Amino acid sequence: MPRNFGDMSEGSGGSFPPAGKHICRCIKATAWTSPKKKTPAAKLILATRDGVHQFEDAVFATPKALWRLVLVARRLCGMPPDATVPDDNAEAAKVLARYIVDNAVGKDALVTIEERDETYIVTEGPDQGQKKTVKRRKVGGSGYETPPEAVQETAGEPVSPDTDAGEDIPF
Numbered sequence: 001m002p003r004n005f006g007d008m009s010e011g012s013g014g015s016f017p018p019a020g021k022h023i024c025r026c027i028k029a030t031a032w033t034s035p036k037k038k039t040p041a042a043k044l045i046l047a048t049r050d051g052v053h054q055f056e057d058a059v060f061a062t063p064k065a066l067w068r069l070v071l072v073a074r075r076l077c078g079m080p081p082d083a084t085v086p087d088d089n090a091e092a093a094k095v096l097a098r099y100i101v102d103n104a105v106g107k108d109a110l111v112t113i114e115e116r117d118e119t120y121i122v123t124e125g126p127d128q129g130q131k132k133t134v135k136r137r138k139v140g141g142s143g144y145e146t147p148p149e150a151v152q153e154t155a156g157e158p159v160s161p162d163t164d165a166g167e168d169i170p171f
Helices: 063-075 089-103
Strands: 020-033 040-048 054-060 108-121 131-145
Touching: 020 089, 040 063, 040 089, 054 063, 054 131, 063 089, 063 131
Parallel strands: none
Antiparallel strands: 020 040, 020 108, 040 054, 108 131
């Protein structure tokens, strides 16, 4: 039975804009767990100002990714400099991820998209065993900046480790 083209998915990653800097707005932020390693993250869905491109960025809630959580909380969410987080890096990562999920929607940022070549060996199908190279785009590690004309709102009270994260949220 034929399908309607309009009902077909474009994939979960959406459509990344070309490499470079783009003013984007966060249109959705959710708590997410990676399917492979079960790592908790704040998953952001961003859209370019012109509405042509929509894409995802996962900000992982781990001590190793603490620097990126701080960057996104400050530059996208407008986290106030006097906010407090726990001394333990694992707990701080969870608090920052929760803050991002709760405060990112509707905020603008200047987002840097990086493009790189990824080479792999095909493991299935008619091209099995052949080397393929594809271009991959992603948000750069330090890829968030506060846009000059954006008016960023900041939360009025500091973040505390006993923020209610809810039952179904991994952090």
